[in-house]
Amino acid sequence: MLKNYLVVAIRSLKRNRVYAVVNILGLALGLTTALIIFLLIRYELSFENMHSQADRIYRIVQTRGERKNAASPYPIPAAVRMDYASQLEKISGLHFDQEVFVRIEDEKFIEAAVIFADSSFLDIFDYGYGENFVIAGDAARSMREPGFAVLSESLAQKYFKGENPLGKRLSLRNRIDVEVGAVVQDPPANTHLHFDMLVSLESLTPEYIDSPLDSWNFVSSGYTYVLLPEGASPASVDFTELVKKYYSEESWSNISYQLQPLNEIHFDDTYSRGGLASTPISKSYLWIVGVVGIFIMLIACINFVNLSTAISLRKSKEVGIRKALGALRINLIRQFSGEAFVVTLISFAIAFTAMMQLLPTLNNYLQKDIHLDITTDFTFWLYALLLILLVALLSGLYPAFVVSGFQPVKALRNTINAHNQSSTWLRRGLVVFQFLIAQVLIIATLIVANQMNYIRSKAMGFEQEAIINVPIPETDSVRLDAFRTRLHDQAGIEALSLCLGAPNTENMILTPYDKTERGLGNESGIANVKPVDHQYVDVFGIQLLAGRWFEEYDLTSPENRFIVNERFTKELGYTSTDEALGESVVLGFGGREGEIIGVIADFHESSLHNEMMPVCFVAYAPLFYTAGVRLNAVNYTAGIEKVEEVWSSLYPNDLFQYEFMDAQLASLYEEDMRTYTLFRIFSAVAIFIGCLGLFGLISFLVEQKRKEVSVRKILGASIAQIVFLFSKEFTQLVMIAFVMAVPLAWYLSESWLENFAYQTEIGLGVFVMGGLTALFVAFASVAWQSISAARENPANSLRSE
Template sequence: MFFRNIKQIFRSLWRHKSFTLINLLGLSIGIAAVVIIFLIVKHENSFDKFLGDRNSIYRVVTKQSREDKIEYEAETPYPTARFLRNEMASMPITQIHFSDNANVRIGNQDPFEEKNIIFADSLFFSVFDFSGIEKFWLKGNQAKALNAPRQAVLTATTAKRYFGDQDPLGQIIRIDNKVDVQVVGLIKDIPAATHLPITMLLSLGTLTTEFMGGLDPDNWNFTSNGYTYVRLQNINAVASVNSALAAIVKKYGAEERDRNKQMYLQPLSEVHFDTTFENSNPTYTVSKKYLTMLWLLGCFIVLIACVNYINLSTSQAFTKAKEVGVRKSIGASKGQLFLYYMQETVIVTLIAAIIGFVVAGLTLPYVNTILNKSLSFNQLIDLSFLSGALLALLVVSLLSGAYPALVLAGFNPITALKNQLNIPSKQSTLLRKGLVVFQFATSIALIICTIIIARQMDYFHQKKLGFNKEAVVEIPLPDSDSAKIESFRNALQTQAGIQNITFCLGAPVSDNGISVGLRAPQLPSNIEYTAKVIPCDKEYIKAYQMKLRAGRWFLSSEEKNIGSAVVVNTAMIKTLGYKKPEEAIGKIIELGLNNIRPIIIGVTEDFHTTSLHDEIKPVVLTPFPPFYYAAGIRMNPGNMHQILSKIEQAWKKIYPESVYTFSFIDDALATLYEQETKDYNLFKAFSVISIFICCIGLWGLITFIVVRKTKEIGIRKVLGSSVHSIVFLLSRDFIKLVALALLIASPIAWYFMNQWLQDFVYRIHISWWMFLMAGLVAMLIALVSISFQTVKAAKANPVKNLRTE
């Protein structure tokens, strides 16, 4: 009986090929979307799970009252671990420094540009247990690694790139042309799903004052990519460690204002998801709300596909009335018919699932490229996923097939055989219309979200930043040697096409900058004030075309006298309490940059130093040659390829031992909005998918309606109805449903997008036209979807229609 039913089901599916294809398309695309979303969510939730006993690992973070708000930082002063060990002697505590890139040279080989280098002390492997990676330690003595200056531990891929098949142990490598280190260990590659990516470990003793450009890493008031981690033997020890951290701040804080600082422990499991610290994390941070949103999007897309199935199946059910009548007349019960048609749904869902997995596999490389991830189908090979997938398929089958199966099983056999069913009933019509409204409300909401995100993305690129970012290229410098810098300047300033050259720590908007304490006579001593310091030369204002509001820019004499003069932005003037920029000229401030006390000689207009998420903060620009680690070069817009070639030639003559890289300021700005770009791409993709599923569903419904109204259309044409009036007659109900969907979707989309925009200090305003545009787009797509069938029906020969049985 079972196999006979299966055979009959496949015959029925083949007989109604168009409806079967529509259902398979909708369900398979929905399932493919959910599979991709599952892989994304699973990847994000897998961060740091390869670490043994990761629930015992905590990171020290900081909360501090600054001016009238609270700021959070994951970076800690470098002496934190040492001071904390004095208070908690038996506890494994490690201090690290994260470097996102460095030049590495082996002998006379060409240099390498290495990313994700960790400076760590000897307790690093006591805190971080890599036992989750089988045979993690490949070579060397783990117990003695990193316990002395100038030691290095390489990952397998890094060692292979440097030394090929040679044994890396004992090899010497040079870091940033400053220090030689010896390889003492070899480890397996660290999985990509980690908040702390590693390609190379260097002993923390290598991080000297000279290596840090003259800044003392032992200074309590200096933080620059330093992080402190603790492993607790007992979860109840969190309170005692937090108390010890409070005692450290009180005991070692150099200033009264430091006592306004609170240091506490953050569980490692929260690091990847806590957006409070996203600006100071080594890698990106993702909100759990974002992952929940992805799941909801996936669920809605599958629901839209299920709605298609319900609508088409209930519509098609009335064409199966005689089949049901025959089955009931030969003894089939209502329960047997329900199970039969549920079997049909399960088979369609299984076929759609197979197609969906194939589609997901084919699109996965594109998803990885768009989202910059390394998703793999290997993540699906586990019992939890297989059991969850089976349960999900059963749920989808029930959602899709239960109602149509009940409708079919409930037909009266005599009425069905006489073809006298009152179809469709008012209840079924209302249900179908409600489901169509649900489909389009979801799709319109996604379109509205896509439009708003796109507008905010445009705002990122169009908003004036306080400097000119066009045609400016930034080139990292391997060192701040003044003789080489002057040689580089002399080699370029005579080249045609180059307008200005500046040497600095970084562009106005870049990761490079020093956050230091700020003091002035008029500021309260018990409140922490900070400023971002951008070391730069006298050409900086010309290269980035910034504007002065008062005073002047640096002179050559002030470049030679480090710390004598500064130019500040307007936000700094407000912090200092001056009403006009002119009032600040000649005033002295104190900075935690080697405790210099410069005089303010100029005030610029405000300019952005971070993304539009954050408000403009106080900035200090000052000549500080030891920190000139970048060159900013403004070029003529035309023929930039030839100009870049000349720059590279000059670079290789002066820095032959270093890797030449460059980036346009536009590219640097784009990295600030990576997550928003991913959001936009996802919403755009899901909008297209949901609209496509809605469209094929509408096409199926209008096909069924046209077949049912064939004679009515013929009679209307005989009585003189035009093609336009018949098309409008067939389309008007769907137009009304799309309009209703717009009314439902608009407030929902407004609420969620308004919440999303709250993350930006500088943002667009949500306007009425965005909702109208989404409604018009949905309306147009709906009309295009049904127009082919409606126009075809309206133009058909009425005589032929009236003869149709």
């Protein structure tokens, strides 16, 4: 019997090839979207789950006033280990280092992620490998003793190409030498603690990072992780006593430390600035993507229902004959449901093939490592099976009940009328639902596009065109002076500044600040300290509002002088920029006290996701790790070549690199651009499937009104009038969908825009454009078949009357 149903289903599909192709194409698109979204959401939700003790791992985070920081002062791990050993099973401190220059004899490399960690690191994190994490060597000893490094398997292969890496020597930033003591498995991509190399924390020195390791008021790239005992609650760990012990009484009410669960780090944007904070992703965003996938799948199922209903009239005589010969309704339901199941299986095969082909491209674009092992991934196959059954059920059940319910006499006389009230309202409801989702996606895409345009066009408060940033490996004053002197007035170079980084650099020094007379206490704010030289303003074009910029003598002066932004002065209580000039302030950065000599206009020192914060520029040469070079826009190639020539002669043992300022800015919004692209793809898929749905419904109406159209033509109706006859109802339905889509699209867009501290306005024009787009698409879909029906010879439809 089952074989018979399948044979009949395949024959039916062959007889109705156009409808079969449209059905299969619509379902295949929907299934492809559903499969990809499933893998994407599963990947995002899997972050940090690989660690065997993940549910007991927490990161210590800091709150200082209104500022929250994922990083913690470097003395924190030792203090917690001393005072909280009875409440915590393990404590691990680490330092995260980016873009590390590595030299092995004459070979040079730049590594993106190097973690300096203590011996407890591998006791807390096993990356899902358990006892098999270490491949070779003694990792425990390497993390415990100074002068040792642990390489990932891929990095060991990259450096030594199959040779035994143990005992090999590496130079990091030409400052410390380490020996390879062990090789471990490659960390998976779905963790914020991804590394290429682990170095013992005992190897870290103040000279390596040019910053103190014993200051409680200095936060850079230090992080602390703890492992709670079995059954312990994070609420039982209170760091109030730690604050009272290591900070002044004036700071007690302003500083606090909390435990952040490891599994929440990937989804929590509260502590998302710099270093290991990574780029968080909102769970609400995943919910939106998941709902979009469900809706696209439902739209595809609706198409199947519409198309199956449209061709049901062609099956009426078949149904009548089967019923006259004794077929039961359940037999007919099984037959037509079997046809839906066959279509779904074919569609899934196409969708699965498309997904496997698209996955590498998707990974490359989204910068993710989503993979699928089709032989062992039972979760995926369970999802696929449930999806196939659900889609077949949703797509085939209603048409099967409709067709099997035809009365034999009416079916054989070809007098079936599917214009009963219930089915009419159902089809109208399905069209409204389809275009509701399509218009929500269209409007949301337009709003995201407006935000992206806003980001690109908004003035950041500094120059970015024709500027390159060049890393400086050493801050030796003799070489820095030689670098500046030899590039002065060279062809293609207009200005050069030595600094810690560009105005929007992720190299941040966050430190408390206040008026000197008050000292650092509970009212102190947090400032972003930027070491710069006297030519910084010439390169980056920052606007000076009051006072002066640094002069060359400020770099060697024993007196501290500061240039601050407007936000800095306002938070200190000054009502004007001139009022702040000459005032003395103190920074937690080395306890420096100094005079404000200049005030600049506020600028975006980070992406538009974040509010601008107080900024303090200091003339501090020991942290000049970047050269900002303004190039001649007409001859910038010559300028870059000259910079490389001089740089390579001064630092022959290092690797020359540079990055254009505008490219660096664009990188801040890579995730947002990917979101925009995904919404465009989802919108295109929804619109296309919606067009297929309209194709199904207009096919249905053409079948129903073929004789009516013929009579109207005989009575003198024009083609335009007949097209209007068919399009009028669908125009009304699209408008109803538009009215329902506007508030939903507005709510979803507002939720997404909340991720930006600075955002575009949602104007009426966006909604009008979305509605007109949907209306045009609907009319274009209807017009094609309407014109075809209007041109048909009336005699073909009326000859049997």
